[in-house]
Amino acid sequence: MPRREGMERKDLLAANVKIFKSQGKALAEFSKPTTKVIVVGNPANTNAFICAKYAAGKIPATNFSAMTRLDHNRALAQVALKTGTTIGDVKNVIIWGNHSGTQFPDVKHATVNKGSNTVDAYTAINDANWIQSGFISTVQKRGAVIIEKRKLSSAMSAAKAACDHIHDWHFGTKPGEWVSMAIPSDGSYGIPKGLIFSFPVTIDGATKEWKIVKDLPLDDFAKEKIQITTKELEEERDDALKACDEANI
Ligand SMILES: NC(=O)c1ccc[n+]([C@@H]2O[C@H](COP(=O)([O-])OP(=O)(O)OC[C@H]3O[C@@H](n4cnc5c(N)ncnc54)[C@H](O)[C@@H]3O)[C@@H](O)[C@H]2O)c1
Numbered sequence: 001m002p003r004r005e006g007m008e009r010k011d012l013l014a015a016n017v018k019i020f021k022s023q024g025k026a027l028a029e030f031s032k033p034t035t036k037v038i039v040v041g042n043p044a045n046t047n048a049f050i051c052a053k054y055a056a057g058k059i060p061a062t063n064f065s066a067m068t069r070l071d072h073n074r075a076l077a078q079v080a081l082k083t084g085t086t087i088g089d090v091k092n093v094i095i096w097g098n099h100s101g102t103q104f105p106d107v108k109h110a111t112v113n114k115g116s117n118t119v120d121a122y123t124a125i126n127d128a129n130w131i132q133s134g135f136i137s138t139v140q141k142r143g144a145v146i147i148e149k150r151k152l153s154s155a156m157s158a159a160k161a162a163c164d165h166i167h168d169w170h171f172g173t174k175p176g177e178w179v180s181m182a183i184p185s186d187g188s189y190g191i192p193k194g195l196i197f198s199f200p201v202t203i204d205g206a207t208k209e210w211k212i213v214k215d216l217p218l219d220d221f222a223k224e225k226i227q228i229t230t231k232e233l234e235e236e237r238d239d240a241l242k243a244c245d246e247a248n249i
């Protein structure tokens with residue numbers, strides 16, 4: 001069930017997590033243990049959490065992901081527009097947390113190729129105020145703006161992001177580069193274990209396994225933003241577990 005104009009992803013939670021409970025059970029019954037899952041339907045992180053929970057025992061939780069690649073691509077596009085470059089020139093943006101209005105799009109560790117030089121994104125953008133306000137809110141609200149304009153959810157850009165996500169999970173990330181993927185937390189950056197949280201990840205194309213990029217320094221601004229999206233995901237997880245317990249499916 002998609003979100004419509006004026007709805008928040010939370011409004012979808014009770015209806016959609018029950019669908020993902022039954023999907024998880026079906027995966028446990030019929031699929032191979034090597035199956036890998038990308039959840040796009042919203043609330044994507046929490047749906048993936050529920051789907052993984054009901055497929056547990058058959059498919060490892062690390063094979064479940066939720067799509068934040070669309071947000072990642074939107075962040076690349078905003079930085080490229082601002083710096084007069086192309087999306088291929090911008091590397092290593094990060095989407096932290098939930099695929100929702102609380103996500104934290106972060107360019108602290110990003111770089112931009114300008115001509116033959118590679119510079120850090122803060123230098124290339126040269127507008128710290130925009131990075132900490134306009135940029136973040138544009139990326140956070142992009143999905144809602146598209147629904148407002150189209151009266152439908154994003155379509156082609158979401159499909160492109162799903163292809164990018166699957167492409168990199170299969171072929172691996174390029175040396176020195178990472179992508180954003182919502183996957184079960186291993187406790188990195190203080191995020192509760194098991195929460196499906198968007199992190200910067202590298203992927204080994206040989207093993208097809210992702211690894212969270214560890215130990216990136218976080219300033220107080222980043223820590224506060226990450227705390228907000230973590231809290232929302234914890235609340236969604238608790239509401240979803242309750243809805244699933246109550247659902248007779
Ligand atoms: N993660 C992202 O970046 C991202 C981007 C775009 C859309 N979305 C989400 O993807 C989802 C789909 O959006 P859409 O625009 O393609 O919607 P849509 O209405 O075009 O498609 C929804 C589909 O779900 C099916 N469906 C309805 N109830 C079902 C049930 N009980 N079990 C199985 N299938 C059921 C419908 O038949 C329909 O085919 C929405 O939740 C939307 O919010 C996420």
Ligand SMILES: O=C(O)C[C@H](O)C(=O)O
Binds near residue numbers: 003009042142143144
């Ligand atoms: O369907 C939505 O809620 C919006 C979608 O997730 C998007 O980010 O475009």
